[in-house]
Amino acid sequence: MQSRALRPVLATYTALFLLFLYGPMIVLAILSFQGPEGGPQFPIQEWSVYWYKHLLGFAGTSRVSQLPVGDSLLRSIALAFMTTVVSTVLGVMSAEAFRTRFKGSGPAFYLIILGMMVPGVLVGLGMALLSNTLGLSRAWWSTSFVLHVVYTYPFAFLVMLAIFNRFDRSVEEASLSLGVSPAQTFRRVTFPIIFPGVLSAMLFSFTLSYDEFARTLFTAGRALTLPLAIYGTFSVEIHPNIFAFGVLTTLFSFTLLVVYGLLMKRFTARAARFHGQEES
């Protein structure tokens, strides 16, 4: 009865919400097609893909130096990949451990979760001081990597915990009672069933690590990751090439999401059918 009056209000609210959510991205995308003489603001001087060419080094000589992102992009992808693998493995293993109550499981749970709660700047600073004290050099693949794992592992852990929460243990028991070892049972029964969760855990770990800033800032040493490199260019002068890069990296993220979505679709269709088994 209220819905008639409420509907336009909710529609406006949703529209505004979406506008603010995607507004910055849309502005960024539009400005990336600025002409060679244009700056990082409106109006658009002329529509062109000049800055994309510039970014990839096909623009010839230019008044603006090329965006120094090539190496840092590779670093960030490598770091995100390493983090994803380690965090997901740790997350799956510890969530598996938490399926049964063990002594100290309460404190252990909060210690894991702490990794995503503590302010990144502080942990980053702490890590920098620690490595200084110990005389260790800082690098994206060592000190930053550790902090990235500490940060993303709780997310992977929580995702897997939720997955195991709904997991029907009798399927594993059925396997064991057929004479299959626990290790084989995990590999051939448990893992295929929890795989959608593993995929989500991986996505979380990857995206969180890929654009992590605060923790990396103090711990990456000389070789910068992508977010640091981009931030570095802001301190000189901003040109539309950075928007072009923003668009490309967003497209990269979308590709990841699409792959994730497709894989999920395949597996959740199966999970839905599986659910029917228990209810009927």
Place this chain on the structure above:
Amino acid sequence: MLYDLELISVGKTYPDGTVAVSDFDLRVEKGEFVAFLGPSGCGKSTTLRMIAGFEEITNGEILMMSHNVTHVPPEKRPTSMIFQNYALFPHMTVRENVAFGLDVKGTPRAERDRKVERILDMFDLTAFADRKADRLSGGQRQRIALARGLVVEPEILLLDEPLGALDANLRRIIQNELKLLQRELGITFIFVTHAQSEALGLSDRVVVMSNGVVEQISPPRELYRRPATPFVAGFIGSNTLIEGAPLGAAAAGFGRLDTPVGVIEGVGRGDERLAVIPAEAFRLVPQGTPGELHLPGTVVGRHLVGAVGHLTVRLADGSDVAVETSSHRPEVRALAPGMPVTLGVDPASVTLVHA
């Protein structure tokens, strides 16, 4: 005597002190069909899971084929378990489900295929063999679960309420199939259920449990005829329980009990305090029929269902008893509420139990 399965005062106490099962003693011969029967929470499923190895045992020992398996993990026990929800592997086809156990154990391909095809055929599953297991009906999934559990050739098949999720019709069909299957294979079956009809209809022996304790282990007929405890008397069939004071032994094997409705004689030693009379043991008799107990009463309810007449008769002390009798007899048809009757009972069908 070699037993397939021996439980020697098996018990389980949870860390918080709750006792799930205590002092469970059972010896099962090869090829026997044993049912665990009891209300939910009585410990029957826990006991089954202890036999399978999924629950730790805190007291006693379990032996299989004379080997102590008390601390042997589930995958190394010669048992196979069938779950109430079937627990099929959702990511595999019917054939993959059935072949799984043999597959992982590295059975040679030819032998595996032969066994799998044979059992698929036996359970009428060949037509669906390449479908995903969860796309099939309840009865079919039940068969897949059985095929999967049996193809690995267990010595003992454990069934945890395997018919609970099926509708009544299907349950009857699969019940019959189970019985035939067990006869055919000669495998020991341990079957957990809370449905009397399943336990009594299928098994060679029934273990009645309540509150984690074994109340009685008997063939189904014995449970009806000679309940050993007040719980069994109240749980199985439809019995009238009359309390009284023991009067000692009467003839050999018989005891007497002084109850508010008169002296009752029944099978026992004479030191019991409870007489158990099955509803079908009551007969309507003229006063003074020799060799019978006579309990005078008044008809308060009459309910004829087909060939069976269910009467409710109020005895002298005001208690109501259920009486089952043939509805074809004219004197039963003539009965109306308020009419006096005499119930006759053969003392041999009365059981005296300790309250």
